[in-house]
Amino acid sequence: MIDELKKHLEIVNNFSSDSPETIEAFRIEYLGKKGLLTHFFSEFKNIAPKNKKEFGQTINELKNKATNKVNDLKQQLEKKDGLNKAFKDLTRPSEPLEIGARHPISIVKNQIIDIFSRIGFNVSEGPEIEDDWHNFTALNLPEHHPARDMQDTFFIQTNPDVLLRTHTSSVQVRYMENNKPPIRTISPGRVYRNEAISARSHCFFHQVEGLYIDKNVSFADLKQTLQFFTTELFGKSKIRLRPSYFPFTEPSAEVDVYWGLESETDYKMTKGTGWLEIMGCGMVDPNVLENCGIDSNIYSGFAFGMGIDRIALLLHQISDIRLLSENDIRFLEQFKSAL
Numbered sequence: 001m002i003d004e005l006k007k008h009l010e011i012v013n014n015f016s017s018d019s020p021e022t023i024e025a026f027r028i029e030y031l032g033k034k035g036l037l038t039h040f041f042s043e044f045k046n047i048a049p050k051n052k053k054e055f056g057q058t059i060n061e062l063k064n065k066a067t068n069k070v071n072d073l074k075q076q077l078e079k080k081d082g083l084n085k086a087f088k089d090l091t092r093p094s095e096p097l098e099i100g101a102r103h104p105i106s107i108v109k110n111q112i113i114d115i116f117s118r119i120g121f122n123v124s125e126g127p128e129i130e131d132d133w134h135n136f137t138a139l140n141l142p143e144h145h146p147a148r149d150m151q152d153t154f155f156i157q158t159n160p161d162v163l164l165r166t167h168t169s170s171v172q173v174r175y176m177e178n179n180k181p182p183i184r185t186i187s188p189g190r191v192y193r194n195e196a197i198s199a200r201s202h203c204f205f206h207q208v209e210g211l212y213i214d215k216n217v218s219f220a221d222l223k224q225t226l227q228f229f230t231t232e233l234f235g236k237s238k239i240r241l242r243p244s245y246f247p248f249t250e251p252s253a254e255v256d257v258y259w260g261l262e263s264e265t266d267y268k269m270t271k272g273t274g275w276l277e278i279m280g281c282g283m284v285d286p287n288v289l290e291n292c293g294i295d296s297n298i299y300s301g302f303a304f305g306m307g308i309d310r311i312a313l314l315l316h317q318i319s320d321i322r323l324l325s326e327n328d329i330r331f332l333e334q335f336k337s338a339l
C-alpha cells in the first residue's frame, strides 16, 4: 500500500498541464469526494499498527502536494489568461501618457530669444558664480563705487572675489572679451540678489541681457530695436525712454511700455498711469568697451537688460513671483497649452 502511495506522489510531482479541463480532472481524481485520497484515508484502518505512522505521513504529504499542485497550475493559468486578454483587446483604452509642461519662465525666455533671433541676435551664456571683475569692475563699477549698493550681492564668505552674479550684464563682458565686433547677442540666465522675498521680489530671478556693438551704432538704433521687441512680445508699440543712470551705459534710460488703461487690472498694474517699466538700457560706456578690449574710437553700441520673471507674471497674469519657484504641479500644469 505504501508503495502505491509513493508511486502517486511521483505522479503528482511530475504532473503539469495548461489545460483547465485536464487540471480539473486531476483535481477530481485525487481530491474529489470519491477520489484517491478518500480511498487511501479509508484504507488507514486496515494498515498494520507498526506501519500506521509512515502511512499517515505519506498520505498527508500526498494530499498537500496534490492541493498545492492544483492551486499553482490554476494560478499560472489565470495569469496567462489575464495577459492574453490585455493584449488581445484592441479596443481597450491605453494608459494615459503623462505629458509635462514648459515652465512659464522658459516659455517667456524662448519668446524673447525668438524675437531677437529674427533680427540677427545670437544667444550667449555665462556662469552664475562670477568674479568681481565680470560682475562689477569691468562694468565701470570699481571697488567702493556707490552704485554697487544698488545690488545686494551674495558673496562667498571666504573669498570676496567670488559671488553669485547680480545681473546678466556680466555676460556682456565675457562676450566682448572673447568675440570681435560686430556683436549682436542676448544672454538669458538666472541672477541672485540678497533681497527680502515677497510677492513681487525674490532672492533669485531671471534676466535677459542684450548687447549690440558695431561701427556707428546710435541711440536711434536702440530705440527702434526695443520698439520692435515690445510690439512683437506685448503687441504694444508705444514706448518711452526715461533718462536714468547705470554705471555701464552713458546715456542710460529706463524703458516704459504704454500698456493702456482699459481695465481695472491695467489701472492697478500701471498705478493709474498706463505706463509699465520693463527694462534698463543705454549706450555702452566707452570705459566698458576698453575694459573688454574693444576700441571705443572705432566702435559703439547699446545694451539693455530686463527681468524675465516680471514679464512672465505680466503676460500670464500670475499674482505672486514665488509661484514660479515652488514647483506646485497644479500651477505648472496650467501652462501645458503654451508654447
Ligand code: DAH
Binding pocket: 166, 167, 168, 169, 209, 210, 246, 248, 249, 279, 280, 281, 282, 303, 304, 305, 306
Ligand atoms: N544690469 C541692470 C540690472 O540688473 C539692467 C541693465 C540696465 C542692463 C541697463 C543693461 C543696461 O545692459 O544697459 O538692473
